Amino acid sequence: MLTFKQLRYFVAVQQHLHFGNAADEVCVSQPALSMQIRDLEKELGLSLVERNARSIRLTPSGEEIAKRASHILRQMQDLKDYAEHAALPLSGKIRLGIIPSLAPYILPKLLPALTKQYPDLQLELRETLTASLVSELKHGSLDVILAALPIEEPDLEEEPIFEDQFLLAVSSSRKIDERKRMGATDLHGENLLLLEEGHCLRDQTLSFCGSIGQNQSANLGATSIATVLHMVASGYGVTVLPEICADTEIADERITLLRFAEPQPSRRIGLIWRKTSPRNDDFIALAECLRDVTN
């Protein structure tokens, strides 16, 4: 069988036009090199080297083979270089899935930090609902996802990053004392605005408020938090807003954010990956980076 060793030895012969020197270069004895060259010629069924009493030269075919061999060896080196590169912590390609209620708020902080700290990392992003992310993660088309815990899949690992407190967003026209801590009961009779089906934030909000029996008849579900907040600002109702969204979304004076009374409701944000994934260390490092940018 054709081997890389043969090609390497042969390229050395081409460069030195001397078996002994070529053998030195590849750190073997001259007979070892001679044998490999002989094997290569036998393998290819063709003379590559013209042996002359005092010197050697390559045949025209030999020159062509040497050219091709050099090229192959170079690509081999490229492959090794790539591997070395990819073996660094948090480098190479990582496919990260993020839920829509996090992506627009975390990425603007995360991406610059990653670029700075791990310049070799190529992040491929996908934003969709938790269920799809988990499915893609299990299938292997994603490496890791950032979502609300728990997922509780037996073959997935969960790494908590931070607690994201829920706030109540109401229209500023309501003139509520912002220092007042809201209880779930304060939502009685309010029109609770929600994201559309499938968003985990919707489910979390409902499970918190569910026992209250508030009015949600008008709720067909919005497609984004920004949309929900526009509705709040316009006085259509109230909504529950994760704190991480607050900085970005609330430039609008028509919205007032109210904190809930203790124990404050919250969602736990974390990274999830396959337990069998060999990139555990990478994901732990990514989690650390996420903690840094979310304080």
Place this chain on the structure above:
Amino acid sequence: MLTFKQLRYFVAVQQHLHFGNAADEVCVSQPALSMQIRDLEKELGLSLVERNARSIRLTPSGEEIAKRASHILRQMQDLKDYAEHAALPLSGKIRLGIIPSLAPYILPKLLPALTKQYPDLQLELRETLTASLVSELKHGSLDVILAALPIEEPDLEEEPIFEDQFLLAVSSSRKIDERKRMGATDLHGENLLLLEEGHCLRDQTLSFCGSIGQNQSANLGATSIATVLHMVASGYGVTVLPEICADTEIADERITLLRFAEPQPSRRIGLIWRKTSPRNDDFIALAECLRDVTN
């Protein structure tokens, strides 16, 4: 060390996503393949395959490595294909040197014949004087030359092709009986026109006529046979012309060709190559082809 085998096995794993099937494809046992993959991962210092109880998948780095490996294997196959091609009789690249008093007369017959019989042959041609050809042959920048024998270099092999009879070209105005066989003595007092220094034909002509003491004072040497013949046609003198040139050159009615008396002078045309050249068979085949086209 990174080996070709590891890459081949790994690409098989990528294609089957199953160690057992991949092992079947490359015709080894499953443990053998597993070990090679393990070695490859160790060699590259990075996980390529994510082992799951029931199935496996490649890591993103693994996919990239597999892509590069496939490419390398393909080039490896190309190299083998090239070698197979080049191992055929008279195929691949051959650098042929020819002397000027042969090239224009033999090539028009030789090249079409070669193309037809050996389509895989790439002939690189060089036309210059014998001394240069021999030097380049010995140096290795030519593989074989077609010239007049003997060369009598100890490390060169000579293979005669055919005898090229010399004819005497005279001006038709001389009204000589064309059936008359010329003797060297008939050249007495003639102005013998010759090629310039270095042409073997000049030397051969002189060695044949040298003992005669003919007038050659006006001879500074022409650069081509065509030039010499123009001079003959114009009545400046006579010349000795190899028969192989006759067909091509003598469309001119102002020139009459005369045969010499037995033993007719001639030159022996042959192929010459380095005794150490491994392409002996190729050159023998080339000689055969040359005999065919020169009858």
Place this chain on the structure above:
DNA sequence: GCATCTGATAAGGATAACTTATTGGAATGA
């Protein structure tokens, strides 16, 4: 719970590859 399927591991034998020492053939130089 048992059969089945996965890849990993273990042990032993075959093969390949390397080492040093030597040979053979040609060129060099006294």
Place this chain on the structure above:
DNA sequence: TCATTCCAATAAGTTATCCTTATCAGATGC
């Protein structure tokens, strides 16, 4: 002319590698 030198090939023996069969360990599914 003959000894010397140079270079690659060859020989013999050891080492390392690779592969095989057999077995294991974990997970899955009937």
